Amino acid sequence: MLHQAQNEADKNVGRFCAIELRNLERLHDALYSPVMDRLMVNVTSTGNLGLIWILTALILTVTEPRRRFGYSMIIALLLGIAIGNVLIKNIVRRNRPFFHKNYKLLIKQPWDYSFPSGHTLSSFAAATTLFYMNKYVGMIGLCYACLIALSRLYLRVHFFTDVFASMVLGTGLGILAIYLYEHWIFLYI
Numbered sequence: 001m002l003h004q005a006q007n008e009a010d011k012n013v014g015r016f017c018a019i020e021l022r023n024l025e026r027l028h029d030a031l032y033s034p035v036m037d038r039l040m041v042n043v044t045s046t047g048n049l050g051l052i053w054i055l056t057a058l059i060l061t062v063t064e065p066r067r068r069f070g071y072s073m074i075i076a077l078l079l080g081i082a083i084g085n086v087l088i089k090n091i092v093r094r095n096r097p098f099f100h101k102n103y104k105l106l107i108k109q110p111w112d113y114s115f116p117s118g119h120t121l122s123s124f125a126a127a128t129t130l131f132y133m134n135k136y137v138g139m140i141g142l143c144y145a146c147l148i149a150l151s152r153l154y155l156r157v158h159f160f161t162d163v164f165a166s167m168v169l170g171t172g173l174g175i176l177a178i179y180l181y182e183h184w185i186f187l188y189i
Contacts, residue, residue, distance in 0.1 A: 017100060020159045024097055027153055036154070041106050044151035047119035050077055052144075053126035060133075068181060069133040076125035076177035080170060084121040088169075089113040096157055103156045110157055117158045120149040120166035121173070128174025145170075 046052045054077065060070030094115035098105060112118075123145035131138025149167060152158040 017159075020161065021097060021101055023160055024153060024156050028156060031154060037106055040151040040154045043147050044107060044119065044155055047123055047148040047151070050080075050118075050122035050126070053077055053122055056126065056130075066133060069129055072132070072174075072178045072181040073126050073129040075181055076129050076170075076174045077122055079173045079177055080118070080121045080125045083173065084116050084166065084169060085112070085118050088116055089118075094159075094162070097159055098156060101156075105155065105157070107155055107157070114158055115162045116166040116169060117149070117152050117162045118166075119152055120145070120158070120163050121170040123148045124167050124170025125174040125177065126170075128171050129178060132174075132178050 053073065057070045057073035057077065060066045060073065063070075089112055092115045093113050096110060096114040097103065098109070124142075127138060127141035127145040130141035145167075149163045152163055153160065
């Protein structure tokens with residue numbers, strides 16, 4: 001009985017994965033061009049290790065009127081690493097799309113699991129703190145975060161659900177980071 005239930009669950013996961021792979025192919029085919037290939041590789045590389053967001057946070061921490069937003073962004077990025085990359089990725093252990101299909105990757109093959117997307121999570125966590133600081137700057141940050149998320153799909157290193165969940169989780173962690181900084185950490189810094 002248990003074996004039969006497991007086989008049924010595997011079939012459903014297989015069907016869902018097949019739908020996600022088809023959607024990835026549709027997205028890639030709809031947007032494909034050599035220029036888009038170069039653009040998406042460059043955009044995704046700015047999100048590597050969250051470096052663009054770390055640099056932004058460090059710049060904010062040395063500018064007196066914006067220091068608290070820099071610290072909030074650092075907290076958001078650290079929460080993203082702890083919750084997304086360390087905890088959730090290692091619990092879910094979802095294989096990346098190229099594990100299921102033999103895609104020609106334009107970037108170095110990522111070594112970790114697919115769910116959630118670390119690039120997307122860190123981008124939305126950081127952009128959320130920017131939005132709280134200044135709506136105009138935040139909208140630019142959120143647009144760039146969306147572009148990074150799109151690059152992860154276009155390059156076929158994440159599924160749509162990886163990216164969507166990361167957008168939601170990143171936004172929530174950005175809000176949590178602002179709350180933590182303003183209610184607890186601000187008392188000590």
